[in-house]
Amino acid sequence: MPAPRLSVVVTRRLPEVVETRMKELFDVTLRETDDKMTREELVAAMQRADVLVPTLTDHIDANMLAAAGNRLRLIANFGAGVDHIDVASARSRNVLVANTPGVVTEDTADMVMSLILAVTRRIPEGLAGMARGDWQGFAPMANLGGRIGGKRLGIIGMGRIGQAVARRAAAFGMEIHYHNRRQLRPETEAELKATFWDSLDQMVARMDVISVNCPHTPSTFHLLNARRLKLMKPSVVIVNTSRGEVIDENALVRALKAGEVAGAGLDVYEHGANINPALRELPHVVALPHMGSATREGRIEMGEKVILNIKTFADGHRPPDLVVPGML
Structure with a gap:
């Protein structure tokens, strides 16, 4: 039976x-x-x-x-x-x-690159202008964004997804840097052309783009807090496709409003769907509804x-x- x-x-x-x-x-x-x-x-x-x-x-x-x-x-x-x-x-x-x-490694890494490009090239602002009917033709100084080639990418969390992001970013000509609980094997570092930073503080202070790819644990809660946000260059772009709790969301909003952070691409939020309203309104923020693995x-x-x-x-x-x- x-x-x-x-x-x-x-x-x-x-x-x-x-x-x-x-x-x-x-x-x-x-x-x-x-x-x-x-x-x-x-x-x-x-x-x-x-x-x-x-x-x-x-x-x-x-x-x-x-x-x-x-x-x-x-x-x-x-x-x-x-x-x-x-x-x-x-x-x-x-x-x-x-x-x-x-399962979601490649899909999430694709979304990281999409967010980096969306923020740095101001794609949502261009889309919004087109939807409003604002565009009157080419203008040399309109909608200026920035190149990502040659920029320093700091990856926080160099597991499967972090490494997949590194491979994609390298193809765009970005310099790869990372902070992780453990340093990668020398052969993996060489393959990714990635530089390890034992000090997260020192790494974030020198990066042009930061990608959060670590899990949420007690040790990573508010890993990017108000103190660390102030260490960053005012031109920095922060992308988070991992867990919202890794970033102090209120501190990020204050830094964005003060011009201490240039932009953010977010797919996850500290309080789930209860998002800080400013993140929906700031023009230099791309906020997605947790689509990274979708x-x-x-x-x-x-x-x-x-x-x-x-x-x-x-x-x-x-x-x-x-x-x-x-x-x-």
């Missing part, structure tokens, strides 16, 4: 091909709308599921896990970041946590990784993308 299928609850809408495959493999409850679940809905979902498939909008803390009961055995996160999940509490309750690393191909690959993690677990093996507290 075949073993009963795992009960799986999915918290958000996923690509149709992913949902269809889940229905074939598991006893799955899909989300009919794309609204995020309330705290109460998440607890109820964990109480009735063997496996929960959340995403970064689902904040799962120790109290929620305690209220979930003993049925839940795996949290198969749809996404690479797991800072919205109390992984240590989950493991203490014998609940495994898995994620989907590596490609059809990427979302399907993420779903395939989630399915593989669940299927491997169902077969009695360790999920290939298991997250342990020591990794964080």
